[in-house]
């Protein structure tokens with residue numbers, strides 16, 4: 001299925017009268033505060049968020065999975081799905097592949113297809129948390145940290161293979177999420193496991209092209225429940241520091257214990273030049289992978305506040321960092337959920353772009369706690385939707401992507417094309 005420019009235009013034409021009024025009144029308010037709405041609209045149009053190939057089907061839990069029909073059954077169909085999202089919002093111009101779930105059989109053809117949808121290939125993801133059919137050694141007791149050098153070699157070789165696929169497609173980064181760890185006290189020698197992981201990561205790093213970066217994820221628990229080898233940002237940063245300049249930390253919002261101050265982690269990593277990328281999602285209890293901004297939009301805003309702290313050139317921050325969603329969909333249509341996530345992320349970005357930095361710095365300098373907090377609240381409580389809508393309309397996206405998705409009955413059409421029981425690979 002394709003969404004055509006005329007369908008978008010027709011939808012936008014209907015939205016225009018109301019939108020123009022809302023935008024005009026917002027623009028005059030912003031100008032009165034000496035904020036240039038044009039600058040914000042331009043920056044919003046530039047900001048792109050990659051869609052993970054594993055989040056296009058129903059994720060489910062270990063208790064059950066409830067498919068919604070029309071799931072993409074091949075890499076080609078996954079690209080088609082992300083293409084639909086990008087046509088609707090012009091903000092999802094990249095796909096992040098997971099190997100071996102998405103091995104391209106014909107790389108040139110896949111690249112050509114992605115091009116047709118204006119999609120680039122974002123970071124490629126390796127998988128050493130599952131055993132694949134025909135695989136020589138098992139990852140039951142770990143992969144890059146395994147006690148047996150043969151298992152470690154197999155896991156390193158897999159990561160190198162992932163890099164090669166990524167090179168052929170034009171990716172520029174490898175994401176390593178290591179599920180290694182232990183389930184019971186005494187099972188693992190923490191120091192040796194971490195050191196073996198460092199060595200394995202160094203071997204992988206040595207195989208990366210010189211314009212690639214490595215993104216090292218951390219996660220406090222799951223699938224191992226007593227310890228994970230890379231449980232937190234400190235351990236990821238430690239490894240990144242040892243492995244090389246282009247090894248960085250990836251912050252997956254769901255990979256923190258409750259109440260962790262993620263924005264402070266972001267600030268420290270930015271200061272060290274080691275923040276490589278994000279996996280956006282939201283959570284209430286753990287790695288719930290809910291729609292970004294659905295539970296704690298204020299935290300998301302504070303993260304963007306830190307991201308844009310020093311830089312008066314957000315474009316530079318945009319291009320330095322990899323922006324991805326990592327979500328799982330149990331009850332919602334993944335495409336609708338992803339549209340909402342992108343909107344949630346861009347809302348937080350727009351609000352952070354509105355912060356009166358001068359007033360904030362002044363308040364901080366004289367320890368005026370109330371005003372410092374108030375400056376942030378003023379930005380966070382601004383309804384930025386007219387700015388987001390305007391940036392979409394200007395880039396050829398739908399004024400209201402979710403409404404148009406429903407109006408065009410996209411899911412119904414995908415079900416009729418692919419069937420009720422087509423199932424996506426992934427989590």
Ligand code: AFD
Pocket residue numbers: 125126177217219252279287326427
């Ligand atoms: C799981 C992990 C992690 C990773 C993803 C893809 O928790 O977030 O990025 O799988 O490998 O969700």
Ligand code: MN
Pocket residue numbers: 177217252279326
């Ligand atoms: Mn992740």
Ligand code: MN
Pocket residue numbers: 252254255287289326
């Ligand atoms: Mn996760």
